[in-house]
Amino acid sequence: MSTLLELRMFAEHTLESAPADSRPLMESTIEHFGHLPRAVARLAESPETLGGFLRASALFEASTLDPLGREVVVMTIAVRNGCWVCIAGHTGRLRELNASSTLIAALRSADPLDDPRLEALRQFTLRVLATAGEVPxxxxxxxxxxxxxTRNALEVVLGIGTYTMSTLANRLVRA
Known part of the structure; x- marks a missing residue:
């Protein structure tokens, strides 16, 4: 019974049912992905949250961290926070980037990465989280x-903020 209630708690909005301020955000997401992801349909309940995530995500995507590095940050946070929809989505993104199955498996299981540079990034991300930014x-x-x-260090903080918002919101709405 509680599962059924949980599913009804957050609406899975369409363009017609979403708050007016969420509709342009949903339309741009559809243009970008070719469909409306379930998480976006549910986050549309709050145009502020959806818009904040999309803007922060665009800023993180424009950072000087390379695409694979950004995905290491995202997957580290997604796994740490247990956001299965994020893990699935970003596993797909890693495959698009031609990441090795070994790298993907290690990220998904929170195991050390074979690539020393990427492992340093993963460890740094975890240390920023563990120390609330006061990394020794x-x-x-x-x-x-x-x-x-040092710019990359601050970009990791941007990624942490962006994907902490995403993982917590996605878990809250049961995306």
């Missing part, structure tokens, strides 16, 4: 020594 200087230096920049 030697660990920040290890991140930079792995080939990243």
């Amino acid at each position: 200087q030697d660990e920040l230096m290890a991140f930079v020594d792995a080939g990243f920049t």
Whole structure:
């Protein structure tokens, strides 16, 4: 019974049923993906949340972290937060980037990555989360020594903020 109630708690909006301010956001998502993802249909309940996520996501996508690096950050957060819809979606994105099945499996299981640079990124992401941003200087230096920049360190924070919002909202709406 509670499962049925949970499903009804957050509407899966269409363009017709969504709040007016969510409709243009939904339309742009459909243009981008070719369909309306269930998570977006449910997040549309709050135009502010949906718009905030989409804007933050676009900023993160425009960061100087390379696409594979961005996906390492996203998957690290998605796995940490148990957002299965995010894990599935970003597994697909990793496949589009021709990531190896070994890398994908390690990210999905929170195991160390074979690539030292990507593992440094994954570890740095986890340390930012664990320390609420107060990463010890030697660990920040290890991140930079792995080939990243201080700009990248701040971009990791942007990714964490963006995908923490996404994973928590997706879990809340049972996406």
